[in-house]
Amino acid sequence: MIELSDVHKSFGKVEVLKGITANVEKGEVVCIIGPSGSGKSTILRCINGLESYDRGEISVEGLKVDRDAPSIVAIRTQVSMVFQRFNLFPHRTALENVVEGPLYVKKEPRAAAFERGRALLARVGLAEKADVHPPQLSGGQQQRVAIARALAMQPKAILFDEPTSALDPELVGDVLGVMRKLADDGMTMVVVTHEMGFARDVADRVLFIDGGVIVEQGPAKAVLNQPQHPRTQDFLRRVLHPL
Amino acid sequence: MKGFWHDAVEFFPILLNGVALTIVVTIGSLLLSTVLGLVWAMMRVSGIGLLSGLSASLINVIRGIPIIVLLFYLYFVMPDLGVTLTALQAAILGLGIAYSAYQAENFRAGIEAIDKGQIEAAQSIGMGWWLTMRRVVLPQAVRIVLPPYGNVMIMMLKDSSQASTITVAELALQGKLIASSTFKNTSVFTLVALMYLTMSIPLILLVRHFEKRAGKR
Numbered sequence: 001m002i003e004l005s006d007v008h009k010s011f012g013k014v015e016v017l018k019g020i021t022a023n024v025e026k027g028e029v030v031c032i033i034g035p036s037g038s039g040k041s042t043i044l045r046c047i048n049g050l051e052s053y054d055r056g057e058i059s060v061e062g063l064k065v066d067r068d069a070p071s072i073v074a075i076r077t078q079v080s081m082v083f084q085r086f087n088l089f090p091h092r093t094a095l096e097n098v099v100e101g102p103l104y105v106k107k108e109p110r111a112a113a114f115e116r117g118r119a120l121l122a123r124v125g126l127a128e129k130a131d132v133h134p135p136q137l138s139g140g141q142q143q144r145v146a147i148a149r150a151l152a153m154q155p156k157a158i159l160f161d162e163p164t165s166a167l168d169p170e171l172v173g174d175v176l177g178v179m180r181k182l183a184d185d186g187m188t189m190v191v192v193t194h195e196m197g198f199a200r201d202v203a204d205r206v207l208f209i210d211g212g213v214i215v216e217q218g219p220a221k222a223v224l225n226q227p228q229h230p231r232t233q234d235f236l237r238r239v240l241h242p243l
Numbered sequence: 244m245k246g247f248w249h250d251a252v253e254f255f256p257i258l259l260n261g262v263a264l265t266i267v268v269t270i271g272s273l274l275l276s277t278v279l280g281l282v283w284a285m286m287r288v289s290g291i292g293l294l295s296g297l298s299a300s301l302i303n304v305i306r307g308i309p310i311i312v313l314l315f316y317l318y319f320v321m322p323d324l325g326v327t328l329t330a331l332q333a334a335i336l337g338l339g340i341a342y343s344a345y346q347a348e349n350f351r352a353g354i355e356a357i358d359k360g361q362i363e364a365a366q367s368i369g370m371g372w373w374l375t376m377r378r379v380v381l382p383q384a385v386r387i388v389l390p391p392y393g394n395v396m397i398m399m400l401k402d403s404s405q406a407s408t409i410t411v412a413e414l415a416l417q418g419k420l421i422a423s424s425t426f427k428n429t430s431v432f433t434l435v436a437l438m439y440l441t442m443s444i445p446l447i448l449l450v451r452h453f454e455k456r457a458g459k460r
Contacts, residue, residue, distance in 0.1 A: 048367055049366075050363050050366060050367065073369045073371065074369075076366065076367055076368065076369040077368070077369040080367060080368065081363075081364075081367040083360060083363070083364065083367075085360055087358075087360035087361060087363060087364035088364070089361065089364070089365075089379055089383075090383070091382050091383055100368065100378065101368035101369060101370075104370070104374060104378055105368055105369040105370055105374070106369075146364075149368065150367075150368075153368055153369065
């Protein structure tokens with residue numbers, strides 16, 4: 001469904017992606033792990049055209065991702081994104097955040113969009129927060145609204161960019177719970193994360209990225225429990241046993 | 244003091260005619276400067292090199308010319324080029340253009356103060372440039388822009404007096420005419436100053452209200 005072939009990307013003189021080739025099948029949950037600055041987030045941002053790439057090709061359901069082409073709108077409505085810092089619209093209520101895309105991008109009828117918006121908020125456990133503005137919500141609640149906003153576009157896949165990294169530890173569970181339910185419902189997901197427990201339990205596959213290349217990939221349990229590459233082993237040791 | 248009250252009663256109605264024109268000039272040029280300022284600001288943040296460069300140069304040219312010279316140009320030079328404006332039209336046009344540069348910089352600052360994540364979130368649900376502006380950026384920028392916008396309103400009210408230099412009989416010119424024909428400079432100009440102040444006070448309160456609201460979030 002999502003295919004990357006030999007994708008290169010530089011910021012100025014720094015090459016962050018040095019030839020990424022990977023694909024994500026429909027219904028698959030793929031976690032991308034790796035040290036900070038390894039290019040994990042950049043991959044996601046290239047997939048939905050928030051960032052351009054220099055070489056190689058990315059395609060979503062056969063459609064080439066080109067952030068300057070009109071087709072990028074179609075791709076973005078099919079591949080939603082959830083951000084580390086939520087990026088909810090602070091001047092709109094939780095419900096208005098969720099229906100913004102359906103109403104103004106997809107031009108859905110008002111009543112239907114709002115009804116579906118409420119159902120989505122209920123699905124992420126926030127039915128009673130529909131009329132609250134984001135600044136009055138906790139980080140975990142904001143992120144769940146952001147997930148509902150992504151779902152409202154009825155996407156074929158959702159990209160999660162470190163969705164729990166900005167949260168207080170006790171709120172991480174709520175967000176991961178919602179994401180696990182999504183995975184169980186068959187949503188295609190690409191998740192950049194440091195939550196190894198989530199990756200092990202929920203992901204079908206894990207990609208370990210370091211220095212802009214995929215160092216190791218495979219079934220989640222295999223990569224996380226028996227990493228083959230010394231860099232993967234070193235990274236996992238440090239993440240799982242920091243002391 | 245008794246003389247002042249007597250003069251005030253006599254001159255007030257004449258000066259009120261001036262007030263009416265002052266308000267017309269202020270509101271007219273405020274609207275024009277707002278529209279032009281928005282256009283310049285949008286060009287500036289459009290991400291299109293040609294538009295943004297054009298807007299930057301325009302703003303600098305406008306900023307570099309004194310308002311009074313702009314007014315003279317519109318009123319005295321334009322007829323030579325075949326465009327004859329009434330004094331009132333020239334005043335509104337001149338002040339509107341002059342202030343559009345400051346409005347544009349103010350609007351641009353407000354737009355650029357919006358977190359980049361907001362724009363990315365809008366893009367990620369498929370919004371294009373204009374929709375992102377209209378639904379996400381501008382509504383948030385308004386809160387930031389309003390307090391300085393209020394200050395511009397106050398400055399424009401006072402600078403509308405420059406229209407007197409091209410014969411618009413607004414408050415300042417009315418005052419000057421009365422003073423030069425009656426020699427009651429003290430009474431007349433005190434009255435004129437008080438009338439400007441009276442018009443400014445509601446605007447000053449409005450700015451305070453904007454500032455309080457902007458500070459809330």
